Amino acid sequence: MAQQKISLTRYLVEQQRADGLIPGQLRLLLEVVARACKSISMAVNKGDLGGVLGSADSENVQGEVQKKLDIIANEVLIEANEWGGHLAAMASEEMDSIYVVPNRYPQGEYLLLFDPLDGSSNIDVNVSIGTIFSVLKKPDEHPGVQEADFLQAGAKQVAAGYCIYGPQTTLVLTVGHGVAMFTLDREQGSFVLTKEDIQIPADTKEFSINMSNMRHWDEPVKRYIDECLAGSEGPRAKDFNMRWIASMVTDVHRILMRGGIFMYPWDKREPGKPGKLRLMYEANPMSWLVEQAGGAATNGRDRILDLQPTKLHERVSVILGSKNEVERVTSYHNPL
């Protein structure tokens, strides 16, 4: 008899029921996020036919030109999540401040953060892009919700994941007990469990960094990459390969599937800016997934999940992936 497929819904119900790993409200919230990702996947697939490509002629709070799909994905996530009663508020790369659930809907106890469309520069060239999300619990000291409630270290996340819109639509999730992967079965219209307990090998021969920024890097990053480039004749005594997709979601997915190290480090172009990537809805969820899969994630000096955010759209330097490589780069920043 063919093996029974396990849907995301069933997986989450089993986590809740048999193992008591997630509360019912969190399960429902994650199902809604997955449904929203399914809608975004449909929109992405239509491409030119759906009129979803190209620029929206507007800028987000970070001064970046928004693509039509950035805005569509943001709206899909808000509309799917605002009425279900699981959430108190949402925050997104594409919104200046938090979006409090309107009081015509029931208020829930969770906070949802997302990068609705990661890899915006790849949208119009038909390269994989994705949605990244992070779930926090609203501190219950006071009624209502404010931006300060979101400013919790990544270690406090209760769920994190991403969905990739690529050759397959793939949702990867952690609720703090390992990492599971689900593939969208378009005929059934549901996400089906395709990998459980994903593990990142501790060693790797593959690095991922935007090499065009080399002249701006800090010394420790330059040293690490120089040593990789020296190959089998150099101090690492092995040849390295390089990949840079320029969609963090896809570069991190590759690392979860076969190992590697991903870096978007601080550099000298804008010394006052800690990095390019955003802490709360890019670095934190990805760092937790990577740690849950046995990898590591630092900003060069400290564990990303321990960083105390000071603002919603805070940026951070990111070094994550295979444990031994991340520890090596971190040790170059923190000499004994």
Ligand SMILES: O=P(O)(O)OC[C@H]1O[C@](O)(COP(=O)(O)O)[C@@H](O)[C@@H]1O
């Ligand atoms: O164009 P660059 O400098 O290589 O930057 C690529 C990085 O920027 C990002 O696209 C930023 O994300 P957004 O598309 O959500 O702004 C990352 O996904 C990616 O790793």
Ligand SMILES: [Mg+2]
């Ligand atoms: Mg992004």
Ligand SMILES: [Mg+2]
């Ligand atoms: Mg984005």
